Amino acid sequence: MKSDEYWALRALQREAESHDGTADMLKRLAVMYGDADKELVRMIDRIFQNFRKYTGISEKEARELMSVQETAELLAELRKEYEETGDAETLAKLNAPAYGYRISRLQAVRRAIEAELDKLAGQEEKAGSRQLVKAYDDSYYKTTYDALPEFPGAPVVPLSQNVISQAIQNPWKGENYSSRVWKNRSVLASEGGKVIDAGVTAGKSIQQMTAELSDLMNIGAYAAARLIRTEVNRMHNDAALQSYKAMGVKEYTYIATLDMRTCSVCGALDLKVFEVAEAKTGVNLPPMHPNDRCTIAPKIPGANDGGSRTARDPGTGRNYRVPEDMTYSEWRKSISEKYGADSLEMAQKKYWNRKADAAQLKDLKKVLGKDAPKDLAELQQWKYNEPEKWKRIKGFYAYKQKYPSAGIEHYDIYHELQTLGISKGIVLPPEKVSSYILEDTKAKDPAHIMKRMSERHITDDDVHSYVNKALVMFDQWKGARKLFCSSEGATVVTKQGDDWIAKTAMSKFDFDEDAEKILEVIRKYVK
Ligand SMILES: [Zn+2]
Numbered sequence: 350m351k352s353d354e355y356w357a358l359r360a361l362q363r364e365a366e367s368h369d370g371t372a373d374m375l376k377r378l379a380v381m382y383g384d385a386d387k388e389l390v391r392m393i394d395r396i397f398q399n400f401r402k403y404t405g406i407s408e409k410e411a412r413e414l415m416s417v418q419e420t421a422e423l424l425a426e427l428r429k430e431y432e433e434t435g436d437a438e439t440l441a442k443l444n445a446p447a448y449g450y451r452i453s454r455l456q457a458v459r460r461a462i463e464a465e466l467d468k469l470a471g472q473e474e475k476a477g478s479r480q481l482v483k484a485y486d487d488s489y490y491k492t493t494y495d496a497l498p499e500f501p502g503a504p505v506v507p508l509s510q511n512v513i514s515q516a517i518q519n520p521w522k523g524e525n526y527s528s529r530v531w532k533n534r535s536v537l538a539s540e541g542g543k544v545i546d547a548g549v550t551a552g553k554s555i556q557q558m559t560a561e562l563s564d565l566m567n568i569g570a571y572a573a574a575r576l577i578r579t580e581v582n583r584m585h586n587d588a589a590l591q592s593y594k595a596m597g598v599k600e601y602t603y604i605a606t607l608d609m610r611t612c613s614v615c616g617a618l619d620l621k622v623f624e625v626a627e628a629k630t631g632v633n634l635p636p637m638h639p640n641d642r643c644t645i646a647p648k649i650p651g652a653n654d655g656g657s658r659t660a661r662d663p664g665t666g667r668n669y670r671v672p673e674d675m676t677y678s679e680w681r682k683s684i685s686e687k688y689g690a691d692s693l694e695m696a697q698k699k700y701w702n703r704k705a706d707a708a709q710l711k712d713l714k715k716v717l718g719k720d721a722p723k724d725l726a727e728l729q730q731w732k733y734n735e736p737e738k739w740k741r742i743k744g745f746y747a748y749k750q751k752y753p754s755a756g757i758e759h760y761d762i763y764h765e766l767q768t769l770g771i772s773k774g775i776v777l778p779p780e781k782v783s784s785y786i787l788e789d790t791k792a793k794d795p796a797h798i799m800k801r802m803s804e805r806h807i808t809d810d811d812v813h814s815y816v817n818k819a820l821v822m823f824d825q826w827k828g829a830r831k832l833f834c835s836s837e838g839a840t841v842v843t844k845q846g847d848d849w850i851a852k853t854a855m856s857k858f859d860f861d862e863d864a865e866k867i868l869e870v871i872r873k874y875v876k
Pocket residue numbers: 605615635637641642643
C-alpha cells in the first residue's frame with residue numbers, strides 16, 4: 350500500500366510534466382505573435398505610404414489630414430446636405446479625395462488589424478486545442494498507470510475523443526478556451542484600433558504608432574501564454590479526476606505548492622479532501638485562477654501516513670522536507686517563526702509585484718542612468734526593505750525629470766539644505782556663464798557690485814573665478830538669476846537681454862553662518 354505522500358508526490362510530478370509539456374507551445378505562441386506583429390507593421394506602413402503617394406503630400410501632412418476625428422461625421426453631414434440641397438459645392442467637397450481617403454485609410458488600418466488578429470486567433474486556437482488534447486490524454490493515462498497497482502482488476506477505460514472535446518469545451522468561470530482566445534483577440538483589436546486613432550489624432554509618426562502596437566502585441570502574447578498554461582492545468586486536473594472516476598476512487602486531496610508563489614485562496618484549500626462527485630473547477634478543483642499550479646491526488650483508503658512533503662524555503666530558495674500532514678497555513682506559520690512575522694508577505698509582495706517593479710526599473714534607468722537601482726533585486730530591496738534609500742531615489746527621480754542636468758549629488762545638496770531650512774534655489778551643476786561687471790542702470794543702486802568689491806577687497810578676477818570654479822550653481826527666478834558657489838567665494842549673476850551681469854559677490858572671508866553651512870553641505874557631496 351502506497352502512502353498519501355507517494356500520491357501527492359506523483360501528482361505534483363505529473364503536474365510539472367504537463368506544465369513542461371507546454372514549453373514548445375509557448376515558444377510557438379511567441380513566434381506567432383511576433384510574426385503577426387511584423388506583418389501588422391508592414392501593412393500599416395504600406396497603407397500610410399500609399400496615402401502619401403496618392404495625395405503627393407508629406408507624411409506629416411498626411412497624418413494631419415487623416416487626423417480630423419470628426420471626418421466620418423462630417424462626411425455623413427455633407428452627404429445629408431447634398432441629398433437635401435443637391436448643392437454642387439457640397440458635391441465637390443464630398444468628392445474631394447482627401448475626405449474619402451482619410452476615412453478609407455484609417456478604416457483600412459483597422460481592417461488590417463482585425464484581419465491579422467483573426468488569422469492569429471485562428472492559429473492560436475488550433476494549436477492550443479491540440480495541446481489541450483495531448484495534456485488531457487497524457488494526464489489520464491499517467492494517472493491511471495500510477496494508481497492501477499492499488500486497484501488490481503480495475504478496468505482500464507479507454508478515453509473517448511468525446512470526453513476530451515467535452516472537457517475542452519466545458520466553461521469554467523463562464524468561459525472556455527476557445528471563447529477566451531477570441532475574447533483576448535477582440536480586446537487586442539479594439540486596443541489596437543485605439544492606438545492608431547489616437548496616434549493619428551496626436552500626430553504621432555508611423556514608427557511611434559507601430560511601436561505602441563508592438564507593446565500591445567507583447568501584452569497579447571503574455572495573455573495567450575497564461576491562458577494556455579492555465580488551460581493545460583485544467584486539462585491535467587480534469588483528466589486526473591476522470592481517471593479516478595473510472596477506477597472508482599471516491600475522494601481526492603487538493604495539493605498546493607508550499608512556496609511563496611502560492612496565493613491565499615489555494616493555500617486555504619491545501620490538503621483538504623473532497624468527494625470526486627462534488628469536484629468543481631475553480632471551487633475545489635484547480636485551477637482556481639490563471640497560472641494556477643495546484644493539483645490533486647487520489648485519496649486511497651488504507652494509505653499509510655507519516656511521510657513527508659516538499660516545501661520551498663523563501664529565504665534560501667531551496668527545497669526541503671516537512672511532515673506530510675503539514676498544511677499550507679501551518680507551513681506559513683513556520684516560515685513566520687523562522688524569518689519574522691511578515692517575511693512571507695514580503696517575499697510574496699516582491700514576487701507578485703515583479704512585473705510592475707521591472708517596468709518601474711526600466712523607467713528609472715531611463716531617467717537616472719547609473720544612479721538607478723542596478724537590477725530588480727536591488728530595486729525591490731530598496732523599495733520594500735530600505736525606505737530611506739527608496740525615498741531618496743524617488744525624490745531624485747522627480748528632481749531629475751524637472752531638471753535633467755542635475756546629478757544625484759545636486760539633489761542630495763538640495764534635499765539636505767531643505768531639511769536645514771535653507772532655500773537658495775535649485776541646485777544644479779554650474780553652467781559656463783561669462784558675465785560682465787557693469788553698472789546696473791535699472792537697479793536702485795547701479796554701482797552696487799563695485800561698492801561691494803571695494804568693501805570686500807575683491808577683484809574682477811575674483812568675481813569671475815567664483816563663477817568659473819563654482820562647485821554648484823543655484824538656479825533662481827526660473828533660471829534668470831544664478832548664484833555660483835565656489836570654495837573661495839560666491840557670485841550672483843542675473844540675465845539682462847542676452848548677457849549676464851554680475852550683481853554681487855562675496856569672498857569666503859565674508860561668508861555668514863548660512864553661507865558657511867551651505868558650503869559645508871556642498872563639499873560633502875561635490876569634490
Ligand atoms: Zn492554486
